[in-house]
Amino acid sequence: MSNPRCYFDLEHDGCPEGRIVFELFANIVPKTAENFRALCTGEKGKTSSGKDLTYKGSSFHRIIKGFMLQGGDFTAGNGTGGESIYGEKFDDEDLESLKHDEPFLLSMANAGPNTNGSQFFITTVPTPHLDGKHVVFGKVLKGKDIIRAAESTETSSDDRPKAPWIIAHCGELAEGEDDGVPSIDAYGDPYPGYPDDYSEDLEPPSLLKIASEIKTYGNTAFKTAKYSDAITKYSKAIRYLQVKPAFDDEDDPALPGLFLTLKVPLYLNRAACFLKDPTPSAIRSVIRDTTIVLEMTGQVPTKDRAKALYRRGTARSLKGEDEEAVKDLEEAKRLLGPDAGIQKELDLAKKRLTARKEKERKAFSKMFG
Known part of the structure; x- marks a missing residue:
């Protein structure tokens, strides 16, 4: 037995x-x-x-x-x-x-x-x-x-x-009973959730390959509106890339750029998923992920910087930080040029900011009126 x-x-x-x-x-x-x-x-x-x-x-x-x-x-x-x-x-x-x-x-x-x-x-x-x-x-x-x-x-x-x-x-x-846990998930992802449990090669080329594949599974989930699954996949891909957090003179000089090119959309896509259900925790996560992109060492494409600013500005609006939101959204507009989505969010943030300042002005005048 x-x-x-x-x-x-x-x-x-x-x-x-x-x-x-x-x-x-x-x-x-x-x-x-x-x-x-x-x-x-x-x-x-x-x-x-x-x-x-x-x-x-x-x-x-x-x-x-x-x-x-x-x-x-x-x-x-x-x-x-x-x-x-x-x-x-x-x-x-x-x-x-x-x-x-x-x-x-x-x-x-x-x-x-x-x-x-x-x-x-x-x-x-x-x-x-x-x-x-x-x-x-x-x-x-x-x-x-x-x-x-x-x-x-x-x-x-x-x-x-x-x-x-x-x-x-x-x-x-019971003996022989199915344990209820699929061997491979619905996306066909064969990799352990954490690199510590991966028994094969984790040199930079393998990390790039694995993270790229996992990103594809995340994109599949995103396209089918399974945002929680997408967050899980993007987070997993990021964990694999974090196995190699920095580079030295002995590394292939192309590696920093390749890692950056993969990291940027992972953080931006995860932020986009969090915005689909903007709970207080999710809003904090959006601000965290987009700030990481904006503070990355390396040449982040202008379009991606604008995306990060737009998503962070949107999150700050949802959090009630309209002054900071306006700064982010105006910078996103400057980088990207005319964009209906950015302009709409910017107008709303400015309107709320103006209303708040007017309310504060009236309250202040009553105190000394």
Whole structure:
């Protein structure tokens, strides 16, 4: 009989992020694996205090980039709670057979020897300093991109994610059951979401080739109005190009220009996608991406600088920063010449700015009238 497979369906800040599938090493650490499996299914009922014995609804309360994601505290939610299916704690099962020698391993969190409960962590790098102290009991089969995304999330000073990562659903997959995760996505993209997980050549020519292909998948998503997918693809392409953030005298002198030529449309296209659903967070992202383009070292084409200014000006208008918006839009108009879209946005920003100044003038005159 093969080892059990379990899954988490994760949500980040209320949005579905996808499924992580695990293999549990029941053939080596059966007691520890069974604890995790049963907490995924919720089949053991309730704790002594009446809490459901399940990971469903709990969060990853601690995330450290370049180390691990920790979760499983379904009682307190802050790393102080949790309970096993055997009682509050159970003993270490086997600290020697399995090592923390690769990323994407499942291991038990504890407060010292023989204090295993329900808390666990998923490694994102090899962590040999944990060998002999924590029981490795499984590994990630699918969903590594989701873990990388969670690993990169913004955290507070205590390593708690500012926007929660929640285990919305969890369970066990029957032997032979489809895991619900496609091997290749709908766009035919074969590349891992994060370059750290790509096992082949990542020299500059390969980075350019990979990022260019991923950009094509993003463009396909954009053309079909799947803007969230397009953002994901453009972000992924940017990550691959960032593997080579700078160049030196030994590099091919053509590389900086080739990287710039690819980076500029990636940032501009991503900004255009964010403007399709201009939430406060999306507006901030537009301003960030367009500012990156405007501050790039190298010869950014005039047309692209104008696009960046137009999109940043539009975002600043949406944010209520009309004075800054007018500056951006006037500069875009100067660079590009007559353009109906720029002129329309500029007229609106000027109108709002004039109205605001008039309102302020009247309020000021009343104070001293």
